[in-house]
Amino acid sequence: MAKDTYVLVHGAWHTGELLEPVATHLRQRGHVVHCPTLAGNRPGDDRSKTGLADAARSLTEFITAHGLTDVRLMGHSYGGMVISQAAEALGGRLRRLVYWNAFVPLNGQCLNDMVPPVYVGLFDQIAAANDGAVTLPYPIWREAFINDADAELAERAFAQLNPHPYRTFTDRVQLATELAALQVGKSYINCRQDTALPHSMPWHPRLSERLGLFRLVECEGSHELCFTNPALLAQKIEEAGRD
């Protein structure tokens, strides 16, 4: 059995701990799995000051500090911005980039460039009222993010989210090489009932095809499959991450 090294990078409002149930399934299949929490989402982090470069640097430092190589680096949602920004610095340590319903930026884009204007307006308001930290209103979470959960799980998962540093949504990535031209394996996992982005403005193929040649892996599920079916997500991460 393959014993591969995975680093799973969480999305906005999440922490690495919330990916541990997924990691457990991957470890049971023989893999080494790390779930770091990015700068900006840790308990004491200053939400008003953390930007995208800080988050990306916290990831590269984690990977180099642990001496990881041949890394299969997965990013979820906002985590796609972070792994995209970190990819060049990680260089030879990377085996494959895996995007799970994640943002795939062109050079110079920020996360907000890829979401519906109505969300940008909402986030602007919330962050302005919360010292630069953005939170997600529960009705949006329940209907558009975790639509495959029952109410009990939707509420329990919501209680585990943390305020997110809004600067990471407006900071622009700086890429010397566009991702389509980057010489590394790339995969995209698309959960098909993910309406965190509306399907008229979807994750796949709108954002996934920016990767150039990439491997598509799909499954049933919402944006929050890490809560609703971590075993299925682990299986799909392996199908996306293997050689």
Add this chain to the structure above:
Amino acid sequence: MAKDTYVLVHGAWHTGELLEPVATHLRQRGHVVHCPTLAGNRPGDDRSKTGLADAARSLTEFITAHGLTDVRLMGHSYGGMVISQAAEALGGRLRRLVYWNAFVPLNGQCLNDMVPPVYVGLFDQIAAANDGAVTLPYPIWREAFINDADAELAERAFAQLNPHPYRTFTDRVQLATELAALQVGKSYINCRQDTALPHSMPWHPRLSERLGLFRLVECEGSHELCFTNPALLAQKIEEAGRD
């Protein structure tokens, strides 16, 4: 276990009886389920005179006569026109609107505004020759509506359909509030092999996103999952209808 109240509204050419296999599965899960047959689709109804307002009124009268509250109101296909027209009148009795591969009109639209022109032309001809009643040619039914059935089931289900009052396809909804702005829970069930509308002009996201914030639920199946897999449909209605 939740004991919720569901009202299931059939589509064109159907009756409430044809949803009873679905209702049975929902009742086995503890719910109260009603499947009224709309005005215009009952045995003695005058197909030449029944319009959309008549159908909607027959639904609101059913719900008020039975004293139903906290209703999870599902409409299938044409039934989406009817629940949309009825929603305001039902007001506080509604808990959630559920559209199953159903039409979602903007104020002032009729059903025919949302279907391919080739179908409108065909329906015009058939209704003109049948005193205002429209029927569905078997080849269209078999290939585009019930594509997941075998021939035996396709024919048996076809034999249970009834001529449909065509005025309900050309009457325009009158909505004081567009559905996107209506303050009630909303869900959309999308059967993915439903080609009753061509996928170049699809149910989802083209029509579903008119609901504003809504919950997407999907499954495998054709436009006629009530015949081909009523157990799966019941499961999806519950996932769509729960809080």
Add this chain to the structure above:
Amino acid sequence: MAKDTYVLVHGAWHTGELLEPVATHLRQRGHVVHCPTLAGNRPGDDRSKTGLADAARSLTEFITAHGLTDVRLMGHSYGGMVISQAAEALGGRLRRLVYWNAFVPLNGQCLNDMVPPVYVGLFDQIAAANDGAVTLPYPIWREAFINDADAELAERAFAQLNPHPYRTFTDRVQLATELAALQVGKSYINCRQDTALPHSMPWHPRLSERLGLFRLVECEGSHELCFTNPALLAQKIEEAGRD
């Protein structure tokens, strides 16, 4: 149980032998199944001289030589060009055309008219360097054609492919009647993770809807489901091919 007659037509780089695992499953369900290898893909065939008309003629000759009638004729990928070109000549011998992630041409189109320009450029280069035979680079095969396989199966299947006569990609079909108007049953099987054509320029509904009234059948899987899940493919061929 139905005992239907199927002819399964392989895609580019393939042979009929590679469809035998699928045929075995169909035969176990009582059907008669043939998997001819088209002119141009046989061991001794001259790749520089075989065109689309040659391939189509080899198919019609196979069917007439075997005296087959009521044929459910399936074409995969490039095989869609061949069954489209052969359909008129086969006339009354055909019961239904089944396209499995296959090209559906308009009269006068060639295969290359329906693929991304980047692929045409690549194929031009490869064929020019290989005496008119085109091959598929392994990274494209592994990521975009057989994305649902593990590396071992991806490599084993790749080793079974044969150089393909490029003229069959540039020769134009000659159809007296456009396929949408052809009076025969038609079905389209869409494997949903098939990215051999990018999903921004997809098989379905872009090409499938050229069939006019047709039956859609879908399942999970890549362009190479014949290798990754022949049992599932056989089931879908039966759902597509039955009356």
